[in-house]
Amino acid sequence: MSLIVKTVTRLTVGLIVLFGIYIVLHGHLSPGGGFAGGVIIALAFVHFMLAFGKDAALSKISRNLASNLESLGALMFLAIALAGFLGGSFFLNILSKGAPFKLFSAGTIPLSNAAISLKVGVGLLAIFLALVILEKSGKEE
Amino acid sequence: MELHLLLIFMIFAAIVAIEVKDLLSSVVAVGAVGFALCLAFLILKAPDLAITQLVVEILCLIILIRATINKDLPLTIEGRWVFNTLATLAFIGVFLFFAHSALKEMPAFGNPIMAVVRKYLEEGTAKTGAVNLVTAVILDFRAYDTLGEATVLFTSVIGIMAVLRRPGRKKTG
Numbered sequence: 001m002s003l004i005v006k007t008v009t010r011l012t013v014g015l016i017v018l019f020g021i022y023i024v025l026h027g028h029l030s031p032g033g034g035f036a037g038g039v040i041i042a043l044a045f046v047h048f049m050l051a052f053g054k055d056a057a058l059s060k061i062s063r064n065l066a067s068n069l070e071s072l073g074a075l076m077f078l079a080i081a082l083a084g085f086l087g088g089s090f091f092l093n094i095l096s097k098g099a100p101f102k103l104f105s106a107g108t109i110p111l112s113n114a115a116i117s118l119k120v121g122v123g124l125l126a127i128f129l130a131l132v133i134l135e136k137s138g139k140e141e
Numbered sequence: 142m143e144l145h146l147l148l149i150f151m152i153f154a155a156i157v158a159i160e161v162k163d164l165l166s167s168v169v170a171v172g173a174v175g176f177a178l179c180l181a182f183l184i185l186k187a188p189d190l191a192i193t194q195l196v197v198e199i200l201c202l203i204i205l206i207r208a209t210i211n212k213d214l215p216l217t218i219e220g221r222w223v224f225n226t227l228a229t230l231a232f233i234g235v236f237l238f239f240a241h242s243a244l245k246e247m248p249a250f251g252n253p254i255m256a257v258v259r260k261y262l263e264e265g266t267a268k269t270g271a272v273n274l275v276t277a278v279i280l281d282f283r284a285y286d287t288l289g290e291a292t293v294l295f296t297s298v299i300g301i302m303a304v305l306r307r308p309g310r311k312k313t314g
Contacts, residue, residue: 031191032189100270105270116280127301130306
């Protein structure tokens with residue numbers, strides 16, 4: 001891509017990731033949540049890959065790292081679900097509720113949001129990486 | 142009123158997406174349908190869905206455009222168009238008939254009839270501590286469903302990684 005695209009990408013990718021993290025962390029206070037925030041974070045990496053090419057993006061995050069992080073997200077969500085057994089039942093909200101409209105409130109819901117965002121974001125990124133790698137090795141043949 | 146305009150626009154864009162000959166224009170028309178759907182969610186006061194629809198639509202468009210940008214496949218339409226058109230019209234008629242009789246039974250807009258919904262709306266914030274009730278429902282009351290959805294996505298990623306992995310595509314012959 002051209003120099004303009006690369007410069008703008010370098011300036012905006014960090015802001016997009018920051019916005020995605022904001023959407024994830026405030027999922028229990030404002031519209032958004034784990035799914036949308038995770039896709040925004042994945043889109044930041046896709047943006048980076050479109051501007052700088054596949055090799056630069058693959059040096060930041062490899063496919064194995066992506067699949068490991070995705071499994072970690074799924075296991076985190078399952079662990080939060082199983083932690084409910086400490087209080088008696090599956091998916092019980094065992095942490096304290098806190099005051100409404102505060103960032104640290106709603107017990108396990110922000111943690112679940114973070115796990116879902118990790119799972120969704122890295123999962124979609126892994127799909128995109130797999131398609132890109134397929135296209136690249138298809139051209140080599 | 143805006144909603145009806147958006148729906149008409151979506152139908153028009155969908156027809157354009159089917160009928161246009163150029164594959165890239167077709168993908169752009171599909172994107173127009175998606176963004177109009179996002180606006181429709183906003184008008185129906187569902188900002189959570191609107192955000193999710195917007196970002197997923199962008200990701201799908203990027204993948205579709207990258208997949209279609211080099212291959213401009215000409216569409217061929219031939220043969221049996223009388224039967225196809227008649228069958229389509231018949232199915233549209235059947236669908237409209239059943240949709241009409243089903244929509245007459247629906248409750249008025251924004252008027253929950255289920256007792257469960259009223260309970261969620263009244264006690265959601267007190268029971269979960271989450272101010273955003275959508276998040277309270279999907280991650281607390283209905284967390285089982287979210288777990289199932291996460292499993293579906295996990296399975297699809299596993300499937301894609303297994304199909305598109307490097308050793309699976311050896312040259313044959």
